[in-house]
Amino acid sequence: MDVKFPKTERLHSRKLIKELFEKGSSFFLYPFKVICLPYPSIETNQVLISVSKKKIRKAVCRNLVKRRIKEAYRLNKHLLQANKQDKQLIAFVYVSSDSMGFDEIQIKIRKCLNRIINKK
C-alpha cells in the first residue's frame, strides 16, 4: 500500500491553486473546509493544506496542525485511490481556532475523503 507523500502529490502551482479556489466546489466538515475540483489532465491527486494565521497565531502550533493533517491524509489516501475516478485538486482549510490531537484529525479526514468519493 502506498503511504508516501512526495512533492508531485502536493499542490504547489500558483495557477492551479487559483483555479481551484475560483471554480472548485466546497463543503464544510468541522474543523475543515474542503474544496475539490476534478481535473483529468493531471497524473495524481494533488492536495493543499492550509491553516490560517488568524485562527492559530503561534507558528509552532500552526506547523504542528499542518503536519498532523498531512500525516492523516498520507495514511488514509488509499481510500481515494481505491476508486477509479478522475484525478482531483483538493484543498483542506483548517477553520478551527484551537489545535486538535492526531486521532481526532484522522477520524475527520476519513469522513472528508468518504464524502468526496460519494459526491461523484
Add this chain to the structure above:
RNA sequence: GGUGCAAGCCGACCUGUCGCCCAGCAACUAUUGCAGGGAGGAAAGUCCGGGCAACAUAGAGCACCAUACUUCCUAACGGGAAGGGGCCUUCCUGGCGACGGAAAGGUUACAGACAGUGCCACAGAAAAUAUACCGCCCCGACCCCGAUUUUUCGGAGCCGGGGUAAGGGUGAAAAGGUGGGGUAAGAGCCCACCGGCCUGAUGGCGACAUCAGGUGCAGGGCAAACCUUAUGGGUUGAAAGAUCAAAUAGGCCUCGGAUCAAGGGCUGCUCGUCCGAAUCUCCAUGCUUCAAGGCUGGAGAUAUCCGGGGUGGGUAGAUCGAUAGACCCCUACGUGAGGACAGGGCUAGAUAAAUGACAGGUACCUCCGAGCAUCCGGAUGCAUUCCGGCUAUAGGGCGCGGAGGUACAGAACCCGGCUUACAGGCUUGCACCUUUU
C-alpha cells in the same frame, strides 16, 4: 547545609515502524540500494548598525531625521567596557552653625538656560525686568494724652515725603547660606567660614581633580518645550537584482501561393478593361545649394488570406542571488569590552514553503498512598556506626507504587547588537543564616 543576587552553560534522552527536505556513491535509469546531514538561545519583536544589490550623484547651503560627559572596543552602531561628574541610602567623623571629610552600596538620555523665544496652574506681596503690599525706621504738618508756668520733653493716632529688603499664612521652587560686626532701621554694607564665578599652575590621553590668587557675587527651574552647537545620514530593499525561457495570441523581417486597391470613366448589375492620387525605398548624364537637403525623371513596393522559415520583447516555469562566514574553539596581550599569530573544528537551505506521526521505555518536576529512620543519653577525636530508653501531632529526608506534566518557542539573503518570553537543571563568585571543628 540552606537562602538570595550576579555571570556563564544546558534546555530532555533512547529504541522500533512509517514518512518529508538536501546533497554523495553505486546500480541503472526516472526508479532502487547504501552510508550522511537537517531549527534557536532567543530562530520571536523588527528597535538600531553593517555587508550585498539596483538606481542616483559637480560643489555648497537650506529643510528633515538621529545622536549627545570622557577615553576605548568594533566592519559599524543609538551596542558594549573602563573611567569621571551629579543624585540617593547606610555608617564613621569634624564644626556653635551653614556645611565639610572618609568608606560601602545603588542610580544616572549627563552638550548648551549671561544666543534668542516660550512656559511655571493653585496659593502667595512677589514666579524673574524685583524696585512692589503688609511690616520696620527717619523727617515734617495736624490733633489728643501725660509731665511742666511757658518754652520744651515723652507717648499714641492720622496724613504727606523718604530709607529699607531683616520678617511675612503660601508654594515644587522666594533672589547665595551660616555666625558675627555694623546701622535710625537695614542690606555683601564690612569680616570669617561654606558655596559660586574668573585666572593661573600642577597631575591626567581626556572627562576632570588638586592647589594658589582674584572677585562681594547680574540674579530660580524646564531643552524627554521650541531651539543653538557639534557629529552622522543619497534613495530603495532579496517580491533588491541577474540569466535561460515552453505553449497560445500578437509585433517585426523574409520566401512561396491566391485574391487584388481608395476614387473615377465604359455599364442597369457582376465580371472585365482603362485612367490613377498618396507614402516608402533605390538609381540618375538633370536643376539649385558650401553642405545637408529639396525639385524633376525613371524603376519597384504597399492591402487581405493561407502556408513555411527567422527574430526581438516577455508570461507560466526554471536557475543564480542563497548559505564558508567581520564564523567558532584555543591562547599571547589587555583592568575590561575585546583580541592577533599558529593550530584545530563546524557548516540547515526549503520556496503554497522540509526537520514529523505513532508505540514503548528512561530521566526530571508536582500531587497522592502506605513504609523506614527522626528525639534523648552513653561509647569513639569527629562523622559513619553500635547499645539503651521514649513514642502524639506537624514538617522536611530516603527509597517504592500510582496519576499528571516536561518551558518559551519554528530558520526564509546573511551577520553584529538591543528588547521581550522561558518548566527545570548544572558550574563559578559574592553576601547572609545555621551546624561542627
Add this chain to the structure above:
RNA sequence: CGGGGUGUAGCGCAGCCAGGUAGCGUACUUGCAUGGGGUGCAAGGGGUCGUGGGUUCAAAUCCCGCCACCCCGA
C-alpha cells in the same frame, strides 16, 4: 519584508500638538410631568486614561520598552 494608526465611563468619541479642571452624546439610577407607557425637564452615579518604567514640582498629554487590535504597500 517594509510603513502607518488606535487603545479614555456599558457603547461611540473629544481632550494629547502647546503638561496643572478628565468632558460630550447615548445607556443607567432617582425625582417631576402623564390615568399608565413613550417623549420631555431636572438632578445624580459610574474612569487603574491598555501596561511597565523615566523626565518634571506635577503626565491621559512629553520620552523609552512591552501588550492587544486595525489599516496600507509589494
